[in-house]
Amino acid sequence: MIEVRPIRPGEGAALLTMVRALAESHGFLDKQTATAEDLERALFAEHPIVGCLLAFVDGKPAGCAFWHRSFTTARGREVIYLEDLSVLPEFRRKGVARALLKDLAGEAKRRGYPSIYWLMKSWNEGARALYAETGAEIEEGLVFCRLADEALTLWAEKAP
Amino acid sequence: MIEVRPIRPGEGAALLTMVRALAESHGFLDKQTATAEDLERALFAEHPIVGCLLAFVDGKPAGCAFWHRSFTTARGREVIYLEDLSVLPEFRRKGVARALLKDLAGEAKRRGYPSIYWLMKSWNEGARALYAETGAEIEEGLVFCRLADEALTLWAEKAP
Numbered sequence: 583m584i585e586v587r588p589i590r591p592g593e594g595a596a597l598l599t600m601v602r603a604l605a606e607s608h609g610f611l612d613k614q615t616a617t618a619e620d621l622e623r624a625l626f627a628e629h630p631i632v633g634c635l636l637a638f639v640d641g642k643p644a645g646c647a648f649w650h651r652s653f654t655t656a657r658g659r660e661v662i663y664l665e666d667l668s669v670l671p672e673f674r675r676k677g678v679a680r681a682l683l684k685d686l687a688g689e690a691k692r693r694g695y696p697s698i699y700w701l702m703k704s705w706n707e708g709a710r711a712l713y714a715e716t717g718a719e720i721e722e723g724l725v726f727c728r729l730a731d732e733a734l735t736l737w738a739e740k741a742p
Numbered sequence: 743m744i745e746v747r748p749i750r751p752g753e754g755a756a757l758l759t760m761v762r763a764l765a766e767s768h769g770f771l772d773k774q775t776a777t778a779e780d781l782e783r784a785l786f787a788e789h790p791i792v793g794c795l796l797a798f799v800d801g802k803p804a805g806c807a808f809w810h811r812s813f814t815t816a817r818g819r820e821v822i823y824l825e826d827l828s829v830l831p832e833f834r835r836k837g838v839a840r841a842l843l844k845d846l847a848g849e850a851k852r853r854g855y856p857s858i859y860w861l862m863k864s865w866n867e868g869a870r871a872l873y874a875e876t877g878a879e880i881e882e883g884l885v886f887c888r889l890a891d892e893a894l895t896l897w898a899e900k901a902p
Contacts, residue, residue: 650812725861727859733879734850
């Protein structure tokens with residue numbers, strides 16, 4: 583029995599467990615420094631740019647779809663970017679990710695957004711099968727670039 | 743002589759020219775349906791999630807860095823996502839993209855954001871050289887997934 587609903591105040595710790603489970607599966611748990619308070623502060627801000635659905639299996643927190651408002655210059659419209667789709671290890675392969683993705687599509691429709699998008703690791707065959715089922719277009723050959731921390735400061739201050 | 747500054751109301755048409763030049767270089771001009779009004783509406787909204795820097799060469803509009811507020815669950819903080827870095831063909835190879843990227847880093851610092859990130863086509867060697875110069879971390883092997891329009895509606899309404 584899978585139930586999906588928006589996250590509520592006080593559930594940041596449960597969400598953090600899921601975010602950390604995804605980071606562990608993807609091999610970057612050492613870079614995971616967010617706290618439950620960080621996540622709740624962003625989610626329950628006055629004009630939030632983020633949102634989150636939680637999934638429960640038999641009443642137990644099992645997974646999340648954490649997203650943020652994004653924008654496409656191709657369409658000139660707001661869209662949803664799915665940042666983290668995570669299912670706790672003990673609840674995997676039960677349809678939890680599928681249920682979350684369906685409700686996220688519903689959220690996009692309610693907002694009048696034309697699309698949702700996300701990134702997948704190319705090795706993640708399980709995710710690929712689910713995403714193919716949704717009817718998503720797939721584009722290979724992208725490189726992710728991140729300029730952070732000291733490198734960001736150095737570049738901002740570099741002589742022209 | 744390159745000058746970079748935030749876009750002002752009334753400059754949506756100049757911006758659209760740049761956005762369309764990038765779409766043309768990347769081969770998806772046929773999917774480009776945004777209007778100048780769409781872009782200005784988002785940029786000059788009450789609580790905007792997007793921003794844009796314009797670059798001028800000898801006073802002429804030459805390029806743009808169109809970004810949106812994003813969020814990383816790894817850090818639990820807002821960051822900048824660079825959606826479009828575009829230079830009009832006649833102004834390429836003059837340091838315009840470099841100047842835009844430097845000012846965008848300054849914008850992130852002013853906002854107290856820890857990072858900016860963006861996606862690059864893996865074939866884009868010119869962009870790769872500039873991005874390496876910034877000190878950005880590079881991650882290969884990502885797949886972009888987009889669920890849009892009728893496919894989004896069908897998936898949202900599909901039986902569980």
